[in-house]
Amino acid sequence: MATFQTLPGFREFYPEDLARRNHLFRLWRQTANTFGFAEYDAPVLEPLDLYKAKSGDEIENQLFSFTDKGGREVALRPEMTPTVCRLVGAKANALKRPIKWFSIAEFYRYERMQKGRGRCFFQFNADIFGEPGPEAEIELIALLVQCLCAFGLTDQDFYVRLSDRNLWFYYLEALGLDEARTRGVLGAIDRYEKYGDDAFKGYTETFGPLAPELKTAILDFLQIKSLPALEAKLQTLGGEKLAGRLADWRKLLGALDAMGLARFVEVDLGVVRGLAYYTGFVFEAFDRKGELRALAGGGRYDDLVQKLGGPALPAVGFAIGDMTFALLLEQRGLMPTFVQAPDVYCVIGGEAERQAAFGDIHALRAAGYRVDYPMKELAFGKQFKAATESGAKLALIYGGDELAKGVVKIRDLNQRNEVEVPRAQVAAHVRDFFSGS
RNA sequence: GCGGUCAUAGCUCAGUUGGUUAGAGCACAAGAUUGUGGAUCUUGGGGUCGCGGGUUCGAGUCCCGUUGGCCGCCCCA
Structure with missing residues (x-):
């Protein structure tokens, strides 16, 4: 019995394991290249403030953080988005637009491990900077779909749920909610699928009971599962902002349809993603059987580059994690066995x-x-x-x-x-x- | 952070109400075999029974603690 054990949640890659990992990386990299994305990399260790600035102190609990010998507060990166925002922000004016970048990198989060989740994991990250319109989402959702299809997965195996945080903001604004209440409602929507009416408990405790007609309006909106249904709903409301969002929705779904990808995408306003920094379209990929946790997730975060000290720069991005994805490939028999044979x-x-x-x-x-x-x-x-x-x-x-x-x-x-x-x-x-x- | 469950060879697992020196299959290695194929046979190496303490004449087995794995909850950037 070995005296030293691997740290909990960390992974070792024996040759067979590494061959499988490389297989994922190879196809992801190849696919990103066909979409014209350029690969970058960045440090594993970052200033702790980079993550505090974005999400607040409570995030610290799940960071591998420590004080280095120079007295600096540092953390192993838990995600790529702040880092890539800093990279792009620092040279934003010198970079040719649109900025289409991707990376394959390892991340660390100090949490309890579970199926499909460890304390270290790899992600494929792809982001587009400098494009305010849905053209960026079109490109990224197409890339996301192809990154999964490249392994032999089909629309029978996975789908992408598409939602829109701005739509919710404008809708709730039209219903007369202030920003704090809006965020409370979004939190409830995020949990609604899992907990039903109990999801509104947190909101009720903070803001008092939600008026019945408001709740009905919110649940109505949540039921929208298609573009025609969305159009019908928004026509009854009117308003410039909502009309603008509807135009973006038409453009995005029209383009995905033209690419032949409509069958992979479902309108589902129940997806709001917990992350505070998302500002527009958000999307998540799931296995069709619903047995696994999310395969991938992403969305628009137009304010983040500026918040981290760069210029105002619109951005959209997503990430695919390696663990859940590998589980899905194995379940579907799509993970090849690799033999390193000599000639x-x-x-x-x-x-x-x-x-x-x-x-x-x-x-x-x-x-x-x-x-x-x-x-x-x-x-x-x-x-x-x-x-x-x-x-x-x-x-x-x-x-x-x-x-x-x-x-x-x-x-x-x-x-x-x-x-x-x-x-x-x-x-x-x-x-x-x-x-x- | 909370709950359930498990831990014996590299892997999958046996191991009797607590009783001799802890076993099997697979894998690995050697030989049969000094010129031709995934076979067979023989043999071998490999264990502080996760770790620590307790009960006992005696603990892999019972008790307590601890560490780690798996599953669920919380969280999920």
């Missing part, structure tokens, strides 16, 4: 043969082929077994007979046939084999 395995008779083999082994490796060989002398039978188990397609046989004749026997491990090739032509033969297959 060529060398079967070597003895010490003299080994010396001869080394020259070819190194030359083949330098030419880009994956070549492996047994480190110790082994009986031929064992070596052929090892060659088969390794998954190699070719075996190069360096035996006493071959050495004497100046040849190498090359065996096709799948076809089970072999040819003798002069030593000087081994590299050429291997190249022909792999370029032909």
